[in-house]
Amino acid sequence: MSRRITRRDLGRLVGAGALAGMASRAVSGGPVRRPGVVGLAPLTAGPGGRLDPVAARTAMAGALVAATGEPTAERAAAALFGPGDTVGIKVNCLAAPRLSPHPELVEALAELIASAGVPPDRILVFERSERELRKAGLPPGTHARFRSVGIERDWEARPAVSGSIGSCYARIVSRRCTALVSFGVVKDHDLAGVSAGLKNWYGVIHNPNKYHDDNCDPFVADVVNHPWIRDKLRLTVLDGVLAQCHGGPAFRADATFDLGLVAASTDPVAADAWAWKVIEAERKRRGMPGLEAEKRPPRFIATAASYGLGVGDPAKVREVRA
């Protein structure tokens, strides 16, 4: 999608107080991209797993700055989003409430997107169903900084083909949103190996159950490679306050660990490669076999990289700490 700044855009940006973000986009001609870079910021949960909202805002801001290389979080947001955007944030709530994006972090991200001039009613936090959103503490409806929306039955009428998949996409991604964010968690997946930012997009097709053979490869990459996602995906955020190295996608207490990080990347493949590295490291620390040995390596990451969606080699991912 073209992101050229017009004089009208400029006026809106100024009006929205987002002038700072204009410069980087005006220079690049599109949203900022930093292939292979994953920004990390520390964050730990308090009693009961809850987050301090101020700490969550600080961490989100730090991760965004680290991911984009912009000097401030507001400029980072403005380098990714503009006042004309409708931004969809796909949250992964399957294992809610214990292993899904913390509402405090979602709120912090929405606040930053709003600072780029996007009005709250065009910041759409969404998941497959309203039930899952409720479980995750993001009940459907209007919130201060965003709207929370369940896809329910709002699918395209015809299947779209992307590589090996043929699926009806949710119309929230095909029609309503101009920019997308994958907001996942860092967790193991019983079949795919890893469920972080890329597999989160299984939630926007009507038939994910058909695409779990062969470790979800190449299906995950094919879902993301459709222009409705590929061309709109600006940012991947991973809530790594708590992570899970085994037994996913459901929550499993004995396999979770305090990772204490929020990760952000403009490279969706690098974000998953980083998550893979983290999961393998924890499995090794516990003396567990690696995902390859368990016959569920996340091969879809390399496939996504081969499509040109990002950097898939964990060794080539550059961590930038806030």
Added chain:
Amino acid sequence: MSGGMDRRRLVVLGAVGAVAMALPGRGLAGRPRPGEAIEGDELPVAEASWWKRLDQGRVECQLCPRGCRVADMERGSCGARENRGGTYVTLVNGAACAVHVDPIEKKPFFHVLPGETALSFATAGCNVECKFCQNWEISQFRPEQVRSWYLPAEALVALARKNGARLTAATYSEPVIFWEYVRDVARAARKQGIRPTVVSNGYIQEKPLREVLPLLTAYKVDLKSFSERFYRELIRGELKPVLKTLEITREVGTWLEIVVLIIPTWNDTDEEARKLARWVKTHLGPDVPVHLTRFHPTYRLTNLPPTPVATLERLWKVARAEGLHFVYLGNVPGHPGENTTCPGCGAVLIRRMGFTVLANRLAKGRCPDCGREIPGVWS
């Protein structure tokens, strides 16, 4: 019909007419009563009948040959079964998303109570993905993604009685994935003197098949091709288990008919038709009806033309030449290939136009001209 009907109450329009239930209002605690629309979280969750526990909270489905191994909170390939905390559940026993009163010829069953109607029903979901599926808008969706009504077995059979249907037919999507519902409806139907039938892809494991087959009056199997390549590339399934299903059905004695959808360039050669016909004759016998039906482009297979009628006629001749007694053409209304003829004397016994029986000359299941017994369920 009661005066309290509202939009949430079942109103399902069928090809033959509208059927509706008149039942009291919505149930307590937000659960739907029979005949009411299923909303949100109300899917009828019940433990599945064919599965086993694996380690670490995973389960293995033992219903279809796919044998999905499913982690907690995940679903099988069918989308209609879910692992909930180490227990495998079905989400669709009683969740009907399509209910119509159809002529039995539409299934098609040509040797089962000609001219009668079947209360036909389906739930969302399927265990394969045919790229040419006509009903993909229910078969390829999850139950919560389509509009469904709560119709447990007894309510469904009551609906059949109310509409004068002498049969039920589990059809449209894939009955294998709602096999508990099929079983329960079959039991309830038999108690009411109604004949239960199933229209299926036959992609099912032996144990659940054997448990339900004796309850059925008739079983129609889509033998989609005689090639594993076809099954792999167009269906994401396998041929071999389907052939096994056909043999078991014959062995059990449930009335069997076979449909083969002929798709240009995929399964329309004389050689494949010959192999298929020989296999049917050898393993099932010459009296099993085989319907060769016409493909129309749909779903993900829209790059091919409809099957030429001449192709169907050519394959019909091949199958007949191999010794099959009852070979029919489907989706070609008015074609003589829709008629049932006596294998003994060649007389036309049942004359059809599409799904309509124009004339039925059978006399107690026999040809009135030569007296030959015609296999089928005639009374």
